[in-house]
Amino acid sequence: MNGKIFIIEDETSIIQLVQHNLEKNGFLVSSSLNGNDGLKELKKFQPDLLLLDWMLPDLSGIEICKNIRKDNSFKNLPVIMLTAKGEEEDKIKGLDSGVDDYLTKPFSFNELMARIKAVLRRSNPNTVSDNLKFDDLMLDRIEKRVFRDGQEIKLGPTEFRLLEFFLTNPKRVYSRDQILESVWPNNINVESRTIDVHIRRLRQSVNLKNKKELIRTVRSSGYSLI
Amino acid sequence: MNGKIFIIEDETSIIQLVQHNLEKNGFLVSSSLNGNDGLKELKKFQPDLLLLDWMLPDLSGIEICKNIRKDNSFKNLPVIMLTAKGEEEDKIKGLDSGVDDYLTKPFSFNELMARIKAVLRRSNPNTVSDNLKFDDLMLDRIEKRVFRDGQEIKLGPTEFRLLEFFLTNPKRVYSRDQILESVWPNNINVESRTIDVHIRRLRQSVNLKNKKELIRTVRSSGYSLI
DNA sequence: TTAATTTGTAACAAAATTGTAACATTTAAA
DNA sequence: TTTAAATGTTACAATTTTGTTACAAATTAA
Incomplete structure (x- = not known):
């Protein structure tokens, strides 16, 4: 097909x-x-x-x-x-x-x-290309794996979708509403503060030591990849 | 462009x-x-x-x-x-x-x-770039970043909205009332002197040393980008 | 089934932003 | 020059926003 x-x-x-x-x-x-x-x-x-x-x-x-x-x-x-x-x-x-x-x-x-x-x-x-890349980060959508600096990083399902979402538009700032709409399955309702917690989890997973922060908080607007 | x-x-x-x-x-x-x-x-x-x-x-x-x-x-x-x-x-x-x-x-x-x-x-x-430019100033609405002379400038949320507002009509003088109406969330009431303080903050952030002033005070009328 | 993982939210801590008052300085008119 | 009005500057308390942790509920795997 x-x-x-x-x-x-x-x-x-x-x-x-x-x-x-x-x-x-x-x-x-x-x-x-x-x-x-x-x-x-x-x-x-x-x-x-x-x-x-x-x-x-x-x-x-x-x-x-x-x-x-x-x-x-x-x-x-x-x-x-x-x-x-x-x-x-x-x-x-x-x-x-x-x-x-x-x-x-x-x-x-x-x-x-x-x-x-x-x-x-x-x-x-x-x-065609199932890999999303940004900086030293690489996300493989087929195998559902994420690497930073060549080293594999283990993410939970929501963390994965969240990172995947950010990677499709690196540097762009997304509001919590936009994130909810795109990352959470349709018609599910969660509070916007929930995102903050998932961002925190993603940060913790993605930030290897001695590596710079990749997720930026834009106060009163939302989050973006650096 | x-x-x-x-x-x-x-x-x-x-x-x-x-x-x-x-x-x-x-x-x-x-x-x-x-x-x-x-x-x-x-x-x-x-x-x-x-x-x-x-x-x-x-x-x-x-x-x-x-x-x-x-x-x-x-x-x-x-x-x-x-x-x-x-x-x-x-x-x-x-x-x-x-x-x-x-x-x-x-x-x-x-x-x-x-x-x-x-x-x-x-x-x-x-x-789809959504950039506002004036002189050596550039404001990126997507990434929520501001640069002067290529160098990034960190602004608070109100400073950002204020600059964004001025950039949509550079050189035009706005009264404090007009600024309040456009930059502050609807139905919020702040004193007009508050604007002066935010202008001061914006000036401080935007005015790199050795660079000319970009915000003009028009006595008894308001403010404008040069 | 049980155990392990994932998820959402509440609660509190930390940090950043905000509005205003108070005082200083500048400007324009008298 | 003097005076009044307008604007600049600073400090600070109150508020808002975000970070962090813990935990119970839900989901998934074993």
Whole structure:
């Protein structure tokens, strides 16, 4: 299996064509014919990429895309817009709404396939390199191991996810709310002070002696990797 | 500056048009007319994105792209191919060589701009710099850091917000009331003289020795960045 | 099952930040 | 020059924020 693709598209004939060809190419595909349902099913399906029509019975593709970009757990979902609207200003409006690529109908399936591969190549760099690195720290997502200065460090599950999160954006300061949202499983509720305790645990695990502190406290804002 | 863009393109007229428009949009641009030189200069210039022609006097765009994708220090450079070759099989060959997007000539600059933004959005999700600058002062809102003359300056939370506020409108004079309203959390009430004290603290933090004063007192009106 | 590990929170300690009062200095007008 | 208003400066107590520890509950492994 190459990945999961979701399609929100009005025209049944296009869905059939695209879905059939994608499946032949090893993708797992699901689809919806309108915007509101599509958005819901999409979240269940958890695709790696979305093919999105502009003109839909209810919610427009543009609206869906803006919606997705605002949703923390989906904001990085790659989107390719498929539409008959081929005017320059349409393309610009489409691209500015946050989609990754824009293809006008009629299109060749082979071009679509090539663009899907290009977008996936760019947006899943982590599937290619499963190691996150910063300073003398290295986190291996596949083997779930962490090294500092070549020496293995043992982390608990939450410590691991926390460090993984920081490593995806080193130096960036995250508020406790942002950390909660990204590191804790959805819909779980813990107090924000809990983070402080986990930060403390992570610090203790990560800070080998004679090594500099890697986690910075930014008073009244949150934490970041140095 | 929005980012650095390098262009390798045969046709001088296109280079001129694109370069001029990109610079108007805040990009730093450099270019080359052929493949071999282009590849060398590119590595010096360290761009955030490459616009690449297919047909070049010596090394073809396809070869350049494959070359880049093999080079460890450049393999993640976003590339948009600009070419007159508009056949389906050309597009596929182009995209498969590792470029991120493919645009056929003639193209509208606005569409190019929208595609550049889309590609940068995807490839630098975090590098979207959110920096405020004035004189030799730089405030990074993402990392919550302030530098003067390249040297980091440590500020308290209120000092940071105060400086951030002034930086959004340098040279503009703000009354104490305006400052209170924008810098202090809503519905909190502090005396206006409190601002004077915070200004004093900010001045002390920001004014490295041998450096000129950056915050101006405007008697009976308020304060401003110089 | 039992034992070990992990987790969230409360409670207290330590540190940093904040607002204000009090006094000093500067500025502009009389 | 004198005077009043505005701003600069300092010190300090109160408050807020973060660090640290301990422990019971929950989860996982044996």
